[in-house]
Every structure is written in C-alpha cells, then in structure tokens.
Amino acid sequence: MSSTETAKRSDSRSGTAVLPEAEDHVGKNTSKTLKDKDIREPLFDFLEETYGKIRIFEEKRMGGSRADIVMVTPELVIGIEIKSDADSYTRLRSQVEDYDRYFDQNIVVVGTSHAMHIEEHVPEHWGIITVEREVRETVPSHDLSMENAVEMSSEDIAGRPPENIAGKASEKGGEPDFYVLRKASANPNMRRKQKLSLLWRPELVHIQALNDMPKYAGKSKEFVIDKILERVPEETLAPQISEELFERDYSTILETINEYRQQHGQKKRRKRRRRKYKPIL
Numbered sequence: 001m002s003s004t005e006t007a008k009r010s011d012s013r014s015g016t017a018v019l020p021e022a023e024d025h026v027g028k029n030t031s032k033t034l035k036d037k038d039i040r041e042p043l044f045d046f047l048e049e050t051y052g053k054i055r056i057f058e059e060k061r062m063g064g065s066r067a068d069i070v071m072v073t074p075e076l077v078i079g080i081e082i083k084s085d086a087d088s089y090t091r092l093r094s095q096v097e098d099y100d101r102y103f104d105q106n107i108v109v110v111g112t113s114h115a116m117h118i119e120e121h122v123p124e125h126w127g128i129i130t131v132e133r134e135v136r137e138t139v140p141s142h143d144l145s146m147e148n149a150v151e152m153s154s155e156d157i158a159g160r161p162p163e164n165i166a167g168k169a170s171e172k173g174g175e176p177d178f179y180v181l182r183k184a185s186a187n188p189n190m191r192r193k194q195k196l197s198l199l200w201r202p203e204l205v206h207i208q209a210l211n212d213m214p215k216y217a218g219k220s221k222e223f224v225i226d227k228i229l230e231r232v233p234e235e236t237l238a239p240q241i242s243e244e245l246f247e248r249d250y251s252t253i254l255e256t257i258n259e260y261r262q263q264h265g266q267k268k269r270r271k272r273r274r275r276k277y278k279p280i281l
Contacts, residue, residue, distance in 0.1 A: 033085040034111050034133055034176060036068075040082070043109060043131070046178045047071060055246050060198075065091070065098040070198075072245045075238055077195060078184070079103035085111035089121050096122060100189035102198065104238070107184050115181070127184025131176045192234065196225050196241065200253070203244040204228065210240060
C-alpha cells in the first residue's frame, strides 16, 4: 500500500473527508515547508522502493565534510546530501568536492524552495530528487454521520451545492512525496583510494583473503589499500566493497578491531570515556 493510500485510510477512519487536491476551491499552493527530520525516514522508504536491496549509513565522515546519507547497493556506494527548505547553499560547494572524491554516484535531495535552482549548484552527473509535502484539504462531512464519512475528490466537491459542504476546509499535512528530477550518473571524479578507505582494517583484510593476497602484517592501512588497488580490478572490487558494508556490524566493532590488533601484535583499543565537565557557576 502506498503512503498516500495509507494516509487516506487513516483519515477515513477518523470521520473526515479527504480531498487529495481541491485547487478549484483553495486556489493556492498546498505544499508545506519540510525540514531534514521530516525527510529522512520517508526518503529511506523511497530509496528502498527505487533501488531494491540497500543499506543506509547516516552522518559518515568524508574528508572535511560529513555525508548526510551513504547508501550501499550491491554494486555501488552512493552519497546523498539533503538540502531541506530550511537549509542554504553555504557549504554545498565544498561538500560536492568531498562527495565526488568518495562515492560512485551522488544525489542531492531538495525541498521545493531549492527545486528551481539546484541544477546551478551541483555537477551534471549528480542526481536530483525533489521532495514536497502535499497538504490534504479536509472538509467535515455535512450530510453523513462521522462514522460513515467518505472520501471526496475535488470533482465531487465542485459538483455539490455550497450548502452541502459544511464548514471551511482545513489543512492537514500529508506524507512527503519524492520526484526524480534527474537521475544520477557515474561520478567521473571518484577516487578509488578514497572509496576503499571507507572500510575498516578488518574489512580490508577480508578483501585481501578473497583475492589471495599477502597479509602485509605490520604495514599501514594506506599501504594495504594501495596494494589492493594494484591487484584487484574495479569490476571485482566494487561488489566486494559493497558486500563488506552490507555485513558491517556496529555492535561488534570494538571486539572485531581488538581481535585484529591482537593477531597483529598491536595494543587493544579501549572504549573512550566521555569527559565530565564541571558546571560553570
């Protein structure tokens, strides 16, 4: 069931007639301002419906910026930046540069206030998704009981005499709607070394094993990354990176890293304790 259908059914039960669009009677733009927190969860559902098997990571460090969303598919790692109606373009230029270094494709998701101008601020290979929330006009049913209120379209309302429409239409916020303004294409600026650096050291070790590579015990992470890039072709490495990210388990990260460090003669990593600050009197 779509989010729109779900919203309709919910409002029908509450005894309110739902009007998907009542432009003839409202005569105004019914879209409402959306903030980042309003966009994220519905966006995850939209991405899953669009791409199929995915895994989502939020707020991941990339160079001097932080990616709002990193989406993993079986073949690609995709960066997603959200610019809600409440956001500005102040940091977007530097963010674009960082996204382009790390990810196979990049997408910007924008509110309606940015929809007309976003193409001027991102490269042509970036995908663009617009999001808006349609306000459903609600009218209390006049000639039906609240228990038996029915859904009415704008055409139904237009054909009814004014006296049969009780009360004034009120606005109710609906679920965000997403529209693909431009599909993302391959990022020509992606650096394989930066993308591979997104993996933890134990994940790199697993990729080395998959490709029958030496362990390079005692060598730095950067050294190992360079060797992997020398030995493993892109068409093999890309799905292996995605698989490592699909399998990543944050609940066992400290244990996994400590096991690796112990095997390679390094000190265990301890949990960081948050410093307690005395209140300023």
